[in-house]
Amino acid sequence: MAEKTYVLDTNVLIENPKCIVQFRNGEQNRIVIPYAVILELDKLKKDQRLGYVVNQAIAVIQSDQLLSILPPYPISEEALKKNCDGLILEEIKNSHLDDPIFVTNDRILQIKAQLYSIRCEGYRDANPFKSESERFTGFVEPGDNPIPNSFRWESGHPYFLGFNEEKSIDYSHKVWGVKPRSVYQNLAMELMLNQDIDLVSIQSEAGFGKTYLALACALYLVLEAKNNPFNKIFVVKPVVEIGAKMGFLPGDIEEKMAPYIRYIRDLVVKLHEGRQANRIFLDAEAQYVRFNPNKFEILPIAYVRGMNIENAVVIIDEMQNLSRTETRALLTRMCEGVKCFCLGDSRQVDNPYLNETNNGLNWVVKKFLGMRNYAHIVLKGERSRGPITDMVLRSGL
DSSP, rough: OOEEEEEOOOOHHHOTTHHHHHHTTTTTTTEOOHHHHHHHHHHTTTOOTTHHOOOOHHHHHHHOSSSOOOOOSOOOHHHHHOOOHHHHHHHHHHOOSSEEEESSSSHHHHHHHHHHHHHEEEOOOOOOOOOOHHHOSBBOOTTTTTTEEEEEEEEEEEEEEEEEEEEEEEEEEEETTTTOHHHHHHHHEEEEEEEESEEEEEOOTTTTTTHHHHHHHHHHHHHHHHHHOOOOEEEEEEOOOOSSSSOOOOHHHHHHHHHHHHHHHHHHHHHHSSSSSSBBBEEEEEESSSSTTTTEEEEEETTTOOOOOOOEEEESSGGGGGGGGHHHHTTTOOOOOOEEEEEEEEOOOTTTOOSSSHHHHHHHHHHTOOOTTOOOOOOOOSOSSSHHHHHHHHHHH
C-alpha cells in the first residue's frame, strides 16, 4: 500500500493525542503538523478545560522522532495568531507535500480546504472529550509501567497489580447478597474490599451500580468483616438541584435532606431486604425508615467542616459536583481507620461553577493516581439499570 501523508488539525490532536500512532500505522504513513497548529496548542494550553489534554498532545509531538512540522507561513506572529485556520491551509498549499490529506473535524475548514484544492477528511475515530477519571480506566496495557492497584488483562482474566501483591482475579465476589453483573463490578468490589487500599474512586455513566456496590461493601465492612476498625457508615452528598429550585425546606436536617437522599434510602432498604442489616435502622419495620445515627449517617457537605471522621466507611456520592476546595476540606477530615469510596461521573456535572475536569472526582484521580493506597476504576458494560438507560447511553443523548 502506498505511503499517505496526513496533515493533522488542532481539533484532531485534542480529541485524541495518540491519534498520530493510528494515522502512521507502524511506519507506513507520514504525519505532518502545521506550525499554525503548534501556535493554537500554545494558546489552548492555558484553557482550564483543555489544558491537560493539550499538554498530552504536545508531549506526543515532542517525543515523536518521525513527525514533521511545516515551517511557518512568512507573515507576522501576530497575524498568525489571529487567523490560524487560513494559515494552516496556506502552509499546506505552499509545503510542496505530495498529495497531502488534511484531517480535521471542523466542517467550515473542510469547505475552505476544498477551495484550496486540498484533499480533506474527518477523524472517524473521534471520541467525545474525556477527563482523567474517564481516560484512566483502571487498566494498563501490556508492557506499560504498572500503576499501583491497577489491572491488566492476562490469558482472558484481569490481573491485579497491587502495591503489596499481584494476582489473577479469576473468582467472583458476593458481598451482602450482591453478585457483580460484570467483570468491572467485580473488580470494583475487589478494590473496595482490599485492606491495603484506603481510597477508591469509581467513575461510570448512569446506571452501572456504583452507589449500590459501595453501599453493599460498606455494610459488609461495618457489620460483618472481621478484624476491621470500621463501626459506622457515612454517606456524604453535595446538594445540587437539577432544574427549577425547590426553595427552603422545613424540618430538621434529615427532613431537609430527604428529597436528595431518597435513592440512597431505597438502595439501603433493597440491600436490607436481600440480607438483613437491622443495626443500621432505628426501626427497620417502620413505614418511614430512619437510620440509626450511631451506625449510618447521611451528611450534606456543609456539615463536614470541623468534623473528625475515624473508624468509618465514607461514601462520597456524586463527587463530580464538589469543587477542588470542597474535596480537600472533606478528605482532610478523615482520620485513622477510614476507608473512603469516591463515586461520580465527570460527564454529569450539575454544579454551574464546575466542568468535566475541574471537579472533585477528576481532581482525586489527577492528584492521587500512582499512590500506594489509592485505586481508580471505570465501570462499563452492555447493561445498565434498564433498557431505557441503555438507549440513552448508546445514543449519546
